[in-house]
Amino acid sequence: MNPFNRYLKTIWQIFKKDIRVEWRGRQGIPVMLVFALLIVFLFNFALQLSPDLQAELAAGLLWVALAFASTLGLNRSIASERENNALDGLLLAPVDRSAIFFGKSLSNFVFTFLVALILLPVFSVFYNQNMLNLRLIFIILLGLGSYTSLGTLLAVLSIQTRARDVLLPVLLFPLALPILIAAVESSRLVLGSHPVSDYQSWLFLLIAGNILFIGVGLLFFETILEE
Amino acid sequence: MSERFPSEPFSIEISNLVKHYHHQNVLDHLQLTIKRGDLCVLVGDNGAGKTTLLRILASLIRPDQGEIRLINNTENENSSYRGKIGYLGHQSMFYNDLTAAENLRHYAELYQIPNAQEAAEASIQSVELTGFKDNLVRTFSRGMQQRLSIARALLHHPSILLFDEPYTGLDQKAANFLDAQLRNLHQPDKIILVAAHRPQRMLSFATHIAWLQKGKISHHIPIDQISDFPDLEDYLRGTV
Structure with a gap:
């Protein structure tokens, strides 16, 4: 098998393992979903927004729900590697260690994206917005791609510290702020039926975020893993 | 090999x-x-x-x-x-929510062992845990986990x-x-x-x-x- 296929196969094997662990334990997606739905309900009933304000705030609330739910998922994902030191098992394998980063990032991304897909119709009902919009879904793909790749990197970094349970959000939220702002702004403009030219700079920022965080993961994941 | x-x-x-x-x-x-x-x-x-x-x-x-x-x-x-390297550490390195066979198969695949399923089962047999291969690792005693860890460490010869x-x-x-x-x-x-x-x-x-x-x-x-x-x-x- 050529090295590139081998690399892809390793990513797939780690992704497959994460799916199986999630299917058995059901501790990631359900928790993320319940948490995200709670945010939707709480804000809806607490704020009692007028329809105009709902339209303005829906994008921001969607990303608050996704960011917090994703962080929960990242914590859970890395907890399964911490349990019994399973991460060492991955590190011992004769594979390129950056493939572990991509495998873990992929599973974190897919889990969060699934939560987003379930969340969108609920948002549509509560905030009187058509959230099942392909452009919005594309922005969610871009936003979650960079958020979960950065999150995976930081989750692995935090696993090696004593303050591991609180360190992830403390590191992740400030570093992901530009991505979240870009995601909120572009989502808001999409929901307001603005033309692409109005939000293309935000899209470029999201694309740059994906390239940056995937690149950083590729270059530094192994260094982070080796204490 | x-x-x-x-x-x-x-x-x-x-x-x-x-x-x-x-x-x-x-x-x-x-x-x-x-x-x-x-x-x-x-x-x-x-x-x-x-x-x-x-x-x-x-x-x-x-x-x-x-x-x-x-x-x-x-x-x-x-x-x-x-x-x-075959390394046996202080902890088992297994996923508690997977069975013994699934855990070893996962490692066999990462080590590119042909017929990962068969290799995993043979390895489980070598540590006399065949009867427990479909049990979740979280149900294993310390001794059983250690045996399974030995199987994992030796899986790739x-x-x-x-x-x-x-x-x-x-x-x-x-x-x-x-x-x-x-x-x-x-x-x-x-x-x-x-x-x-x-x-x-x-x-x-x-x-x-x-x-x-x-x-x-x-x-x-x-x-x-x-x-x-x-x-x-x-x-x-x-x-x-």
Whole structure:
């Protein structure tokens, strides 16, 4: 098998393992979903927004729900590697260690994206917005791609510290702020039926975020893993 | 294992290994050479650095200085080195929500073992856990997890075996099982290094003993020469 296929196969094997662990334990997606739905309900009933304000705030609330739910998922994902030191098992394998980063990032991304897909119709009902919009879904793909790749990197970094349970959000939220702002702004403009030219700079920022965080993961994941 | 004997390391040579933790020298210019066919017991007090040494050898942590060389082979900076290592650590490295067979299959796939499913099942059979292969690992006792860990460490037929305190938490039956496994594994083409806080039970079948003190290997001698070193003999007597 050529090295590139081998690399892809390793990513797939780690992704497959994460799916199986999630299917058995059901501790990631359900928790993320319940948490995200709670945010939707709480804000809806607490704020009692007028329809105009709902339209303005829906994008921001969607990303608050996704960011917090994703962080929960990242914590859970890395907890399964911490349990019994399973991460060492991955590190011992004769594979390129950056493939572990991509495998873990992929599973974190897919889990969060699934939560987003379930969340969108609920948002549509509560905030009187058509959230099942392909452009919005594309922005969610871009936003979650960079958020979960950065999150995976930081989750692995935090696993090696004593303050591991609180360190992830403390590191992740400030570093992901530009991505979240870009995601909120572009989502808001999409929901307001603005033309692409109005939000293309935000899209470029999201694309740059994906390239940056995937690149950083590729270059530094192994260094982070080796204490 | 098609690439067995000629490419297997003749010896593992550790030179000038240094590792600090929190400004404390855990390993201090440590030197050690272990030859193919050796079963070496690494002894030392708690905190002497046995685990650190084994984790560096397994390429789980990076030393601050020094190098590890496989004679007849390359350094430990690449993934092919890791493919030669079988490491048994303090924890099982298994996913509690997967079955024994699923866990081993996952590792077999990562090690590119052909017919991963069959290899996993054969490995489970070798540690006499066939009846439990479809049970979740979270339901396993410490002894069963340790047996399964041995199966994991040997799944890819490694030529260098690093076992860190493998007897910890095992009852007499499980410890006897581990003795038998180590005796079977002691082959001319393998290098075995076992860190043990209480090494007495291994002295009957190990070939060498290495004593780690103050970050250095103070003694590295064949087992039958222990009586020539009264300080080591006293130390071993104290570990009973």
